[in-house]
Amino acid sequence: MSEPTTDNSNPVAASSRVISQAEKAAIVVSAMLRSGLDIPVDDLSVDAQAQLAKELANLQFVERNLLTEVIEEFSSEVTSIGLNLRGGAAQTLNLLEGKISTETAERLRKEAGVRKFSDPWDRLNISDIDELIAIIEAESIEVSAIIISKLDVSKAAALLGKLPGKHARQISHAISMTHHVTPQAISRIGQSLLAQLDNLPDRAFALSPEERVGSILTATTQVLRDDVLDGLDESDPAFAHRVRQVMFAFKDIHKRLHPSDISQITRSINTIELATALAYAQKTGPNATATFILENLPRRMAENLSDDIAHMKAIQYEQGEAALNAVVQAIQDLVTSGVIAFRREEEAAMSSAQTR
Structure with a gap:
């Protein structure tokens, strides 16, 4: 044929x-x-x-x-297809995102063995810094170097900034030895780390206890702050120390901020409120911070502020505390948005020693 x-x-x-x-x-x-x-x-x-x-x-x-x-x-x-419902549990849970509670969604994911992220490093990149620190402290320097290398630059920088100086230097050096790591090894490490995160118990609060107490005390008056911290020193000295580490008050500005970042404050707070805070600080105690701010502002602006301060009448307690808290809140907003960054503990301690 x-x-x-x-x-x-x-x-x-x-x-x-x-x-x-x-x-x-x-x-x-x-x-x-x-x-x-x-x-x-x-x-x-x-x-x-x-x-x-x-x-x-x-x-x-x-x-x-x-x-x-x-x-x-x-x-x-x-x-001819009217509705496509393929995709199984993963697609169904993604479809219900925001329609059911977070707790229900997470429980269903665990029961079905479904991960929210196909790439474990996507999940790790949005993880809380404290969770990542806990993992890094339990891992070897080599694995920690891979973690830092795979994170977004801003996340990696924030994570290194929270580690002790020696540990951060060891990890940074180990990054130079990661160029021969295979993609398969990177994937296995990511899956292992993700399993650790998934096995952590659910938290009712996004912030740690010391962060919650520190945030509350930061927004209160100096008298109440001192009173609460004195009480914590007596009942739980270790917790009191952790609260002080995360707490940020007006008197901490000269220890925690870089001199070059001071000019940024004036763009987030009006001049009268800043002058009020500086005048109140000069009269009530945190004079080192007031001096630090004035010395690191542009010369003309510092002279104008000093002139405003000199002509101010007596500042009431409530008005002064409100001005101090306004400056602190403005700085915290700048730090949160990434415009400025707090000094690391080692830098702050060195600066404090030089000041003394």
């Missing part, structure tokens, strides 16, 4: 050969990619992606009539 001939002028003859579903998929994907469409091929399994790549590589010439036939078949199948 003779082989059938193909006449490209005949649509039926041109599309008469039987092609597999895999070939049809490759034809459709190729046509869409050449049209500039973005196709989430990475949603397919690894095996399916590999098979698709092979079929694409085998495509050399597709008759126009065959291309039209395959595209029309594909379009017909797509338009």
Whole structure:
């Protein structure tokens, strides 16, 4: 029996050969990619992606009539779909994101063995700094170096800034030895770290106890701060020490801020409020901070503030404390937004020693 001939002028003859579903998929994907469409091929399994790549590589010439036939078949199948509910538990939970409580969503993910992030490093990048510190303190220097390398630059910098100086230097040096680490090893490490995070108990509060107490005391008056801290010193000295480490008050400005960042404060608080805070500080105690601020402002601005302070009447207690807290809040907002950063403990201690 003779082989059938193909006449490209005949649509039926041109599309008469039987092609597999895999070939049809490759034809459709190729046509869409050449049209500039973005196709989430990475949603397919690894095996399916590999098979698709092979079929694409085998495509050399597709008759126009065959291309039209395959595209029309594909379009017909797509338009006949009324609702696509494929995706299993993962897609269902993503669909319900924000519609059910966080606690319910997390419980369902754990029961179904579903991860919210396909890449463990995406999850690690949005993790709390304190959670990452706890992990790094339990890991080797080499693994810690990989963690720092995989995090976003801002997150990595914040994390290093929270570690003791010696530990941070060891990790930074170890980064130079990570260039031979394979992608497979990086993936395994990420999955292991993610398992550690997923096994942590759920927390009712986003902030640690010392951070919550510190934030509250920062917003109160100096008298109340001192009274509460004195009480904590008697009942729980270790907790009192941790509260002082995270707490930030007006009297801490000259210890915690870089001199070059002082000018940023004036852009976030009005001049009268700043002058009030400085005048009140000069009369009631935190004079070192007032001097630090004035010395590190532009000369003309410092002279104008000093002149305003000299002509101020006696400042009432409530007015003065409110002005101090306004300056502190402005600084905290700048730190939170990343405009400025607090000094590390070692720098602050060195500066304090030089001041004395």
